Amino acid sequence: MKTSLIAAAPLMLLPLMMAGGDAQGAGTGLEGVPPEYVQAVMDAGSICTEITPSLIAGQIEAESGWDATAVSPAGAQGIAQFMPATWKSNGVDANGDGVADPFDPIDAIASQGRFMCGLVETVKAYVASGQAVGNVVDLALAAYNAGAGAVQQHRGIPPYSETQDYVAKIKKLAGKYTQRSVSASSVVATAQKYLGTPYVWGGTTAAGLDCSGLIVRVYADLDKPLNVRTAHQIITQAGTPVDELALQPGDLIGFATRGSGHYHHIGIYAGKDPSGNRLMIHAPDVGGHVEQVPLDTAYWLGMHWQAVRI
Template structure:
């Protein structure tokens, strides 16, 4: 990306040129498949492989993946397969209901009316665990709450793993064990969903030598958040945008944006 000491440019202006080159570079420098507990954890680094999702549920899975950064559409799809294998009428011996297998008490608290029965996109006034749109959007809402909850415990580890464990075993179990509980069912549940997530994922961009790594895409995702921020020569740091050498423009120069995105 070019830079001009005398002027300031919005990073948005580089949207089809320099900024895309920078994002590609950020993917390249993220050459290790690293996962962290920064709230993205690979969730936003991969996009949904739409060919893998049953067509009737694709719109809802896509919507659910936009509720929060920690819960991606591929993760939502993987969780549904693990819970019910996409069966909207599924029931369990212990009373869990619907595609996302909510227990009645949990549904009473979290259930949302997002869709109508028979595939209608308009809410019908009833939050029903057997209505796919209701179940999928409630799943995302509950997952996002669990992600925030486990973050509040300040437990080292991957937020998505902890969130999935909380979905299966309850957040209190995650807090008590300071991580994924040692229950065989819960550990198998977490591992299966993370494996299935890859089935429903496709990388946003390639490095030219295969698929981009999760870490590289995660770095690019951080940089993309600042599209529209002014270019400021000498401005910015690993903490975020800052005033440049002219003392007037608060933003990033190229190197500062890279440092922020990586670190």
């Protein structure tokens, strides 16, 4: 049951974009979640890096046991058990039907992610200002249970057994809902299968791929579909940032014109050749084909890089 009201972070919901993709198929990437809710959970767990799909799933199990019609004795409603006042401030119309409804699972799950990411920002501010100490996710879960004011007052997780038990319970439940991991070598090997595939703008199949379509296709083949589509979305929302000096094969690299902040191209880091030159697999442009190219050239080095690891 949510007890605090916050100004939450903006919600960004992105549809699964891949050949043959749908919510049912996406379930293979997040085990344990009812198939009809997989995509909603993946979306809600992609709003901010701290709140993962697994954590969202653990909370929903704890709150309602995946019952979209649940109503608690205290009046909490729906699959995510929002109190009416909290829903008024944080509920969103995620499915576009014109109504933000706590009993609509798609709306409620999206709002759950939005609410939790807002709490993350709140407790981050506490930590930055010295008003609280602790792991940001733990503090956000504590704020969810006891209120952000209680976290601020006690400078960390409040000394309430209910809240302490809640934090531990959600983290344990999150472990049930695992996203299948993929190895770095499998990412590179899968991408190499598409070498020579013609560039097709918007393409996500073996008949043709664009730069982000290659990434979408590789992760679909690895049974871990992404819920983002463009190069900019993949770089800013799908992975954990990696320093350029710490690149590992399988990492994704986004490229932006210096000063623009928009990643217009993306590739897969493929490691180094015998001479130590860094390599990338990418789909270059119209008229080209998927290829493996050296990275340490004036063209690539002249751009702003951002690497992420999924």
